[in-house]
Amino acid sequence: MSSFARRLGLECPLVQAPMAGATTPELVAAVSNAGGLGSLGAGYTEAQAILDDVARVRSLTGRPFALNLFVLPDAFAVDPLAVARAREELDALMAREGLEARTSLPAQWAPRFSDQFAALCEARPAVASFAFGVIDPAQMRELHRRDIVVIGTATTVREARAWAAAGADAVCVQGAEAGGHRGSFLHEAEDAMIGLFALLPLAVRAVDIPVIAAGGIMDGRAMLAAEVLGAAASQLGTAFLACPESAAAAAWKRDLPLAQEHQVTTIRGFSGRAARGLRNRFVELMPHAAQGLPYPVLNALTAPLRRAAAVAGRGDLLSEWCGQAASLVRPQPAAELVARLLDERRLARRSLTASRDTC
Ligand SMILES: Cc1cc2nc3c(=O)[nH]c(=O)nc-3n(C[C@H](O)[C@H](O)[C@H](O)COP(=O)(O)O)c2cc1C
Known part of the structure; x- marks a missing residue:
C-alpha cells in the first residue's frame, strides 16, 4: 500500500477515473465503499447540480471520494x-x-469554471482532481485551506512538473493509451502521446509528489505493473464504463x-x-x-x-x-469489479514472487 493511498484512507491504490457524462454518484460511492477512490467527473455539470450530485454521493458513502473539473476560461470567443x-x-x-x-x-458553451470551482469549495470533497490546465495559486490555497487533496493531470513530464510546481499533492499521468479527452495543456495533443510505460518512470524521476498511472489499465496485473514502475496508484476509466452503475x-x-x-x-x-x-x-x-x-x-x-x-x-x-x-472490459457491478481487480493484483504479485527463483 502506497503512502498516498494511506494518506487518503484508501484500502487499495485504485482510483476510478472521473468520466464526465459517464460517472454517477452510484458508481463513485460503490468504488469508494469497496476501498478505492471513486471520482465524480463534473466537467460538464453546472454548479448547483455538482452540489446535488455530491449530496447524493454522501448519502451513499461516508468514505473519501474525488470531484473532477476541467480547467477552462469562463468565456469563449x-x-x-x-x-x-x-x-x-x-x-x-x-x-x-x-x-x-x-x-x-x-x-453558454460550457458551465463557467469559476462557478464550478466555487461549488467544489463548498462541497469540500476529500480530493479535487483537474484536467486541461493548472489551477492558479489562489485556487490552490483555497483548496488546501479546506484540506482538500489536489491531483493534477499531466500527459508529459513538463506538465507533471507544472503541477508539482503549482503545489499539487499528486499528479495523474495520462498515457497515450487512455480513453477520453487528452488532458494536455502545455503541448498539442499530437505531441503528447507518450505511452504509459515510458511516461510513468519519467514522471516518477522528475517530480517528488506521488504519481498516479492512467491509460490502458484494465486488470490487477496491469495495476501491479504500474506500481512496479513507481505508481502510487492506478486510475482506471474504461474498465468501469460497462458497470451497471455507469451512465454510458x-x-x-x-x-x-x-x-x-x-x-x-x-x-x-x-x-x-x-x-x-x-x-x-x-x-x-x-x-x-x-x-x-x-x-x-x-x-x-x-x-x-x-x-x-x-x-x-x-x-x-x-x-x-x-x-x-x-x-478487456468486464461488465459487472463496480464493487465486484474492485474486488476482482484486487484479487488479480494479489495473484500476479504471488506468481511473480514464486517465479523469481526460476530465472
Ligand atoms: C468516457 C471517459 C470520460 C473521461 N472523462 C474524464 C474527465 O471528465 N476528467 C478527467 O480528468 N479524465 C477523464 N477521462 C480520462 C481518465 O481520467 C483516464 O485518463 C482514462 O480513463 C485512463 O485510460 P483508460 O480509459 O484506458 O483506463 C475520461 C475517460 C473516459 C474513458
Whole structure:
C-alpha cells in the first residue's frame, strides 16, 4: 500500500477515473465503499447540480471520494459564421441518418469554471482532481485551506512538473493509451502521446509528489505493473464504463467488448479536442465545417446528435470514448469489479514472487 493511498484512507491504490457524462454518484460511492477512490467527473455539470450530485454521493458513502473539473476560461470567443456552417452540416447529417434532433445555440458553451470551482469549495470533497490546465495559486490555497487533496493531470513530464510546481499533492499521468479527452495543456495533443510505460518512470524521476498511472489499465496485473514502475496508484476509466452503475449509453456498453485496438483512435470531431474512442460511422462522416471549431464549442453543438444517437441505440454515431485495451472490459457491478481487480493484483504479485527463483 502506497503512502498516498494511506494518506487518503484508501484500502487499495485504485482510483476510478472521473468520466464526465459517464460517472454517477452510484458508481463513485460503490468504488469508494469497496476501498478505492471513486471520482465524480463534473466537467460538464453546472454548479448547483455538482452540489446535488455530491449530496447524493454522501448519502451513499461516508468514505473519501474525488470531484473532477476541467480547467477552462469562463468565456469563449467564437466565429459566428463558422458556427452557422457547422450547424448546417450537423443538421444535414442528422436528417440523413434519420435522427429527429437538430443543433441549437446554447446560452453558454460550457458551465463557467469559476462557478464550478466555487461549488467544489463548498462541497469540500476529500480530493479535487483537474484536467486541461493548472489551477492558479489562489485556487490552490483555497483548496488546501479546506484540506482538500489536489491531483493534477499531466500527459508529459513538463506538465507533471507544472503541477508539482503549482503545489499539487499528486499528479495523474495520462498515457497515450487512455480513453477520453487528452488532458494536455502545455503541448498539442499530437505531441503528447507518450505511452504509459515510458511516461510513468519519467514522471516518477522528475517530480517528488506521488504519481498516479492512467491509460490502458484494465486488470490487477496491469495495476501491479504500474506500481512496479513507481505508481502510487492506478486510475482506471474504461474498465468501469460497462458497470451497471455507469451512465454510458447501452450501445456504448455493448460495443466496448467488441472494440479492436486498431479501431480505437484519437478523434477531434465530436468535441473540438482530441479524445480517444472508437472510430465509428460519425468519425468517417465527420462534417468538414465542424472540424475547425474549438472545444467546448463543437462539444456543445454535437450534444443533440450524441443524445439522439444514444436514445436510438446508434453506437455508430455516438462518442464512444474508450482506452486502447477496451475489449478487456468486464461488465459487472463496480464493487465486484474492485474486488476482482484486487484479487488479480494479489495473484500476479504471488506468481511473480514464486517465479523469481526460476530465472
Ligand atoms: C468516457 C471517459 C470520460 C473521461 N472523462 C474524464 C474527465 O471528465 N476528467 C478527467 O480528468 N479524465 C477523464 N477521462 C480520462 C481518465 O481520467 C483516464 O485518463 C482514462 O480513463 C485512463 O485510460 P483508460 O480509459 O484506458 O483506463 C475520461 C475517460 C473516459 C474513458
